[in-house]
Amino acid sequence: MFFILSKILGFLFMPMSWIVIALVASFFIKKYSKKLRLAALIILLFFGNSFILNEVKLLWEVPVTLDQNLDHYKYGVVLGGYAYYSPENDRITFAKSGDRLFQGLRLLKTDYVDQLILSGGSGYMLFPELKESLYVGSYLEAIDVSSDAVILESESRNTHENALNTFEILKSLGAETKPIVLLTSAYHMRRAKACFEKVGLDVIPYSAESPSNKRLFTLDHLLLPSASALAEWNVLIHEWMGFISYILAGYV
Known part of the structure; x- marks a missing residue:
């Protein structure tokens, strides 16, 4: 049951899922259509930002053992x-x-x-x-x-x-x-x-698997949304969900 539930919840906690849900909802909930589309844009710009992702990885990932x-x-x-x-x-x-x-x-x-x-x-x-x-x-x-x-x-x-x-x-x-x-x-x-x-x-x-990188201050790294950054956020969020669920279950 734990195994199946983790697979289902994984989809709901993906940034790309949030973007799609917000955009689809904007066509049906006319009253909040602009706010929903703005929310989708903000999610894209935040979770697609490689610099922000790398900062989070620097805090979370366990460094390489030489x-x-x-x-x-x-x-x-x-x-x-x-x-x-x-x-x-x-x-x-x-x-x-x-x-x-x-x-x-x-x-x-x-x-x-x-x-x-x-x-x-x-x-x-x-x-x-x-x-x-x-x-x-x-x-x-x-x-x-x-x-x-x-x-x-x-x-x-x-x-x-x-x-x-x-x-x-x-x-x-x-x-x-x-x-x-x-x-x-x-x-x-x-x-x-x-x-x-x-x-x-x-x-x-x-x-x-190549931990977080040194900080880059190039224009594309700081400003341009990245599909790979979105994909890596999926992995990170899934991992955090797993860690929290393991704490609650007494596995760690």
Whole structure:
């Protein structure tokens, strides 16, 4: 139920949804048509502003951990939500958040971690059989990443379940008290780290997916609306909703 509700509410809390709703409503509510269109314009200018977005990301995202500050660890945990499988094409497509996996592979190949735990089941309501870590595991095997270096956890549907199921795997290996490197996107790290610490794991955060940038004061960055900025706001707001709901549910 929690999984389904999060999918539905996600749509309602997207800035683009607010813009569309305001514009559509302006054609039917004549009395407030000008105010509704003005509201749509203000939402577009605010949430489409790259400078404002970057300032918020600077405040929210967990900074990158430099490799020079790492020790050697037995396990790195890569959280799912970065790959999509197309049965028609029999091919995996990686999203921007695929950086989670690729940073994990780099840590594996440079001997910062001995094994990667790929934690991620199905993120689809209609296709529960499409389990991310399983098809990513097949992909890695096809490109000659040793199966001995990868542990697959394919039942998790959200960050809370990532933490619970990873803990059970580590407990079965007698490693639940050892520090782990946690790999997820910078915007997601606060919630992920809190979830993993809640179940008793010692976490070394390793943020991926190009965190916030240095401040730019160029004209386009300061004034021109950006479609990519709108899209990133969707991700941030969804994450904040998730964090608040996890606090209320006692998951963090």
